[in-house]
Amino acid sequence: MLFLIYINDICKVSSALDILLFADDTSIFFSHKVLDSLCLTVNNELVKLTDWFFANKLSINIKKSNYIIFRPRQKRQTFDIKVTLSNRDIIQVKETVFLGVILDEHLTWIPHITNVARKVSKAVGVMYKASFCLSKRSLITLYYSLLYPYLQYCVSVWGSTYPSNLNRIFMLQKRAVRIIAKESFDAHTDPIFKNLKILKFKCIYLFQLGKLMFKFKNGLLPRTFDSKFALNSQVHNYDTRSSKLFHIPKIRTNICKFSLRYQGPRFYNSLSSDIQSARTMTSFINGLKTSLIDF
Numbered sequence: 001m002l003f004l005i006y007i008n009d010i011c012k013v014s015s016a017l018d019i020l021l022f023a024d025d026t027s028i029f030f031s032h033k034v035l036d037s038l039c040l041t042v043n044n045e046l047v048k049l050t051d052w053f054f055a056n057k058l059s060i061n062i063k064k065s066n067y068i069i070f071r072p073r074q075k076r077q078t079f080d081i082k083v084t085l086s087n088r089d090i091i092q093v094k095e096t097v098f099l100g101v102i103l104d105e106h107l108t109w110i111p112h113i114t115n116v117a118r119k120v121s122k123a124v125g126v127m128y129k130a131s132f133c134l135s136k137r138s139l140i141t142l143y144y145s146l147l148y149p150y151l152q153y154c155v156s157v158w159g160s161t162y163p164s165n166l167n168r169i170f171m172l173q174k175r176a177v178r179i180i181a182k183e184s185f186d187a188h189t190d191p192i193f194k195n196l197k198i199l200k201f202k203c204i205y206l207f208q209l210g211k212l213m214f215k216f217k218n219g220l221l222p223r224t225f226d227s228k229f230a231l232n233s234q235v236h237n238y239d240t241r242s243s244k245l246f247h248i249p250k251i252r253t254n255i256c257k258f259s260l261r262y263q264g265p266r267f268y269n270s271l272s273s274d275i276q277s278a279r280t281m282t283s284f285i286n287g288l289k290t291s292l293i294d295f
Contacts, residue, residue: 109158123147159205203292213268
């Protein structure tokens with residue numbers, strides 16, 4: 001289980017909690033397999049934070065603070081828990097926004113996908129109205145300005161889920177490319193995507209995933225990612241053809257199957273040797289995009 005709580009204006013005074021600072025927001029993470037132990041540890045650590053606040057004459061807006069417990073859908077919460085800060089209860093929520101991504105307690109990504117679909121739908125409406133007076137080239141610019149940012153932002157995290165959850169977004173994207181190409185509402189979209197050289201939504205996800213893995217393999221990511229992935233050569237000493245490929249962890253659940261730690265290595269290993277051997281980010285991106293357009 002993973003514990004996430006939003007609190008403003010705190011410093012790291014606990015060795016047990018992982019604290020992430022971003023602008024004026026602070027997120028605290030803590031994980032434990034036993035729920036009562038999780039709650040006990042968190043409450044004890046929050047006492048330390050409360051003492052630190054008092055000593056430094058700081059205060060927290062409890063009304064803007066909340067926590068969420070991540071758990072598989074089949075694992076039910078068997079008892080009520082209470083998390084307190086400064087002797088006041090913090091509200092438990094089923095979903096929350098973290099750096100622009102909506103996290104739900106079961107990590108289905110459905111609330112975030114619904115939010116993205118709503119924004120994409122508005123962008124498609126704007127494109128439709130503009131299509132009567134804009135050229136195809138201008139509509140492509142409009143697509144990458146209004147619609148594409150919502151499709152690619154953090155998609156490597158939330159884009160791995162059941163296809164049925166993502167179908168609405170793909171349908172909206174297909175409507176957008178029909179508008180760009182000025183085709184009928186029921187026109188076949190595969191040739192349109194290829195002619196316009198626009199990646200399908202699934203390929204946008206794979207494109208961002210591939211870039212992430214390339215950056216990791218070439219040491220271009222923060223050190224936080226060092227323990228997230230491993231090459232086969234780091235797992236065993238056998239000199240085989242696959243020693244330079246990523247090690248794919250064994251999985252037992254769909255949550256693990258949809259995780260970045262599984263999907264990233266799996267996709268990168270499936271790429272052709274020409275793409276994997278790219279020496280620069282630019283050459284890798286060009287090769288990857290070309291292969292995905294024909295996907």
